[in-house]
Amino acid sequence: xxxxxxxxxxxxxxxxxxxxxxxxxxxxxxxxxxxxxxxxxxxxxxxxxxxxxxxxxxxxxxxxxxxxxxxxxxxxxxxxxxxxxxxxxxxxxxxxxxxxxxxxxxxxxxxxxxxxxxxxxxxxxxxxxxxxxxxxxxxxxxxxxxxxxxxxxxxxxxxxxxxxxxxxxxxxxxxxxxxxxxxxxxxxxxxxxxx
Numbered sequence: 001x002x003x004x005x006x007x008x009x010x011x012x013x014x015x016x017x018x019x020x021x022x023x024x025x026x027x028x029x030x031x032x033x034x035x036x037x038x039x040x041x042x043x044x045x046x047x048x049x050x051x052x053x054x055x056x057x058x059x060x061x062x063x064x065x066x067x068x069x070x071x072x073x074x075x076x077x078x079x080x081x082x083x084x085x086x087x088x089x090x091x092x093x094x095x096x097x098x099x100x101x102x103x104x105x106x107x108x109x110x111x112x113x114x115x116x117x118x119x120x121x122x123x124x125x126x127x128x129x130x131x132x133x134x135x136x137x138x139x140x141x142x143x144x145x146x147x148x149x150x151x152x153x154x155x156x157x158x159x160x161x162x163x164x165x166x167x168x169x170x171x172x173x174x175x176x177x178x179x180x181x182x183x184x185x186x187x188x189x190x191x192x193x194x195x
Contacts, residue, residue, distance in 0.1 A: 111141045
C-alpha cells in the first residue's frame with residue numbers, strides 16, 4: 001500500500017508567491033528529500049492560500065479520503081492576522097485533529113507551530129503561541145514548535161509582505177520540519193517491522 005504524507009495548511013504549505021511551488025514549496029522539498037533517501041512515501045500538498053482553521057475544516061473530509069499515513073497540520077496564521085480569538089483557533093484545530101483521528105486512526109499527526117514575527121506582537125500573542133504546545137500535549141502529537149524558525153521576521157528571507165518566505169526561506173522551513181518528520185517515518189517503519 002502506498003504511504004502518503006499530507007501537508008494540510010494555508011499559503012505557507014501551498015507555496016504562495018513561489019515561481020514554482022511544484023518544486024520549491026515545503027511539501028515539494030520534502031518529497032525530493034524522501035526520494036533522495038529512497039523512502040517510499042508520496043507527498044500531497046493540500047495547502048490552500050487564505051485558509052483559516054474554520055475554512056479548512058470544510059475541506060478536510062475530501063483530503064482525508066487520501067488516507068494519509070502521516071498528516072502534517074499547519075494552520076492558524078490567517079486566523080491570527082484576522083484577529084480571530086485564540087479560543088476559537090484552538091477549538092477548530094482540535095476539531096481537525098479529532099476528525100483525522102476518527103477517519104484515519106492509524107495516521108501519525110505532526111503539528112507545526114508558528115512563531116509570530118516581531119511586528120505581529122499584539123495583546124493576544126501569548127495566548128496564540130500557547131495554542132500549539134497545549135494541543136500537542138493534550139493529543140499526544142509530535143510537534144515542530146516553530147517551523148519558521150530563523151525565517152520569520154528576517155527581511156531577506158521573506159517576500160515584500162513580510163509574511164511569506166522566499167524560496168530560500170522555504171528551504172530553511174523544510175529543514176526545520178524534517179528531523180521530526182523523519183523521526184515519525186522511522187517510528188512507523190519499526191512498527192511495520194513488528195507486525
